[in-house]
Amino acid sequence: MYTQMSDGIDGQPNASDERERAFERRLERGVKIEPPDWMPEPYRKTLVRQISQHAHSEIVGMLPEGNWITRAPSLQRKVILLAKVQDEAGHGLYLYSAAETLGTPRDDMIAALHAGKAKYSSIFNYATLTWADVGAIGWLVDGAAIINQIPLTRCSYGPYARGMVRICKEESFHQRQGFDIMWKLAHGTPAQHAMAQDALDRWWWPAVMMFGPPDAESTHNRQSLKWKIKIFTNDELRQKFIDQTVPQAERLGLKIPDEQLRWNERTQHYEFGPIDWEEFYRVIRGDGPCNKDRLQARIDAWEEGAWVREAAAAYARKQAERGAVA
Amino acid sequence: MKNQWPQWEVFVRSEAGLAHKHVGSLHAADARMALEHARDLYTRRNEGVSIWVVKSENVHATDPQESDEFFGPSEDKTYRFPTSYHVPEGVKHL
Ligand SMILES: [Fe+2]
Ligand SMILES: [Fe+2]
Numbered sequence: 014m015y016t017q018m019s020d021g022i023d024g025q026p027n028a029s030d031e032r033e034r035a036f037e038r039r040l041e042r043g044v045k046i047e048p049p050d051w052m053p054e055p056y057r058k059t060l061v062r063q064i065s066q067h068a069h070s071e072i073v074g075m076l077p078e079g080n081w082i083t084r085a086p087s088l089q090r091k092v093i094l095l096a097k098v099q100d101e102a103g104h105g106l107y108l109y110s111a112a113e114t115l116g117t118p119r120d121d122m123i124a125a126l127h128a129g130k131a132k133y134s135s136i137f138n139y140a141t142l143t144w145a146d147v148g149a150i151g152w153l154v155d156g157a158a159i160i161n162q163i164p165l166t167r168c169s170y171g172p173y174a175r176g177m178v179r180i181c182k183e184e185s186f187h188q189r190q191g192f193d194i195m196w197k198l199a200h201g202t203p204a205q206h207a208m209a210q211d212a213l214d215r216w217w218w219p220a221v222m223m224f225g226p227p228d229a230e231s232t233h234n235r236q237s238l239k240w241k242i243k244i245f246t247n248d249e250l251r252q253k254f255i256d257q258t259v260p261q262a263e264r265l266g267l268k269i270p271d272e273q274l275r276w277n278e279r280t281q282h283y284e285f286g287p288i289d290w291e292e293f294y295r296v297i298r299g300d301g302p303c304n305k306d307r308l309q310a311r312i313d314a315w316e317e318g319a320w321v322r323e324a325a326a327a328y329a330r331k332q333a334e335r336g337a338v339a
Numbered sequence: 340m341k342n343q344w345p346q347w348e349v350f351v352r353s354e355a356g357l358a359h360k361h362v363g364s365l366h367a368a369d370a371r372m373a374l375e376h377a378r379d380l381y382t383r384r385n386e387g388v389s390i391w392v393v394k395s396e397n398v399h400a401t402d403p404q405e406s407d408e409f410f411g412p413s414e415d416k417t418y419r420f421p422t423s424y425h426v427p428e429g430v431k432h433l
Contacts, residue, residue, distance in 0.1 A: 050403045103380050110364045113346070119366065120343045176363070183384075325368035326344060332369060 045171040048114035065122040068108035069133035077141040111172040138301030145212035151191015153220040164244035224251040346395040347373040351387035
């Protein structure tokens with residue numbers, strides 16, 4: 014730990030190898046990594062990519078639901094949805110600030126999103142066609158997010174883990190309010206019930222795909238598990254989501270759109286039908302129903318807000334100058 | 340990039356009687372805006388009764404590369420702890 018950077022002369026171990034081993038020992042002991050600590054460059058890069066993509070997902074994720082704020086069926090539903098969407102903005106900000114501790118300015122991450130270089134969760138490229146979609150998103154999408162995020166509260170990078178703790182506390186409200194919408198619709202008129210079923214039909218598979226490609230195809234899985242910036246594999250999390258959600262759908266009296274879905278008494282897990290990974294990759298590549306709209310909405314918001322950022326910065330500069338003179 | 344507002348560290352006192360605790364950071368043009376953003380971001384569910392914001396550039400921290408030397412001096416001084424003293428049988432209030 015005290016060694017300076019050297020070229021590893023005389024059979025002495027290279028200083029960076031030495032630090033890398035110290036880093037790995039630290040991870041094995043379960044000691045968290047904090048921003049000023051030395052870390053291997055690939056670890057830093059992977060974290061910036063993962064956390065900023067997560068942040069982008071929270072921010073872009075406000076759009077499909079924001080679409081329904083002015084059309085919520087009651088004032089109560091409207092304030093709930095507004096609070097939920099505001100929470101998502103907060104999640105984005107917690108995550109950007111966690112990523113910034115790794116040395117990447119927030120504006121750079123946002124620029125990468127707007128340039129189409131950074132990804133966000135592909136689920137948000139689907140359209141919210143009816144009010145029931147708001148229920149399905151809270152129930153399924155936030156439900157899947159919880160399963161993804163709870164293990165991350167134990168991840169090896171301190172600021173990310175702490176951000177996840179805050180986020181997870183808020184997510185359970187999101188999931189419950191979504192389930193509550195579905196419950197009301199599923200127990201309403203036949204037309205309302207049908208609306209809830211239609212939303213489940215459209216959101217089920219995209220939600221199942223939220224956990225990412227199957228383990229066999231996932232390129233980042235193994236290294237991320239080793240670094241403890243991932244605790245469970247994609248397939249493990251997906252199975253957990255399905256096992257949790259199927260009984261909830263049954264309680265709602267709704268049918269999951271999977272003919273091959275069945276309980277396996279031996280494994281104590283649900284078996285499910287094949288996932289259309291073609292669709293997943295198509296949407297990620299940019300061919301989803303709303304990719305263009307989503308990105309354009311973000312770019313517009315950024316550009317239309319530019320004058321506010323400039324004016325506030327100019328005002329702060331002026332105040333500071335005045336203070337310095339006085 | 341040119342107008343990215345400075346970064347501030349946010350500390351929240353969750354209730355009177357407890358110390359302010361670091362909760363995260365945010366961007367704001369000035370201190371007033373930083374406090375308002377901190378309220379909107381970090382105390383949405385009654386998490387705080389008082390907030391401090393400090394420009395991140397004004398925080399001075401120990402260097403992790405020097406941690407061993409820096410914190411070393413207290414490591415072998417077990418006599419600073421009450422547990423390193425033998426309490427004879429029957430002695431009370433010690
Ligand atoms: Fe969220
Ligand atoms: Fe959420």
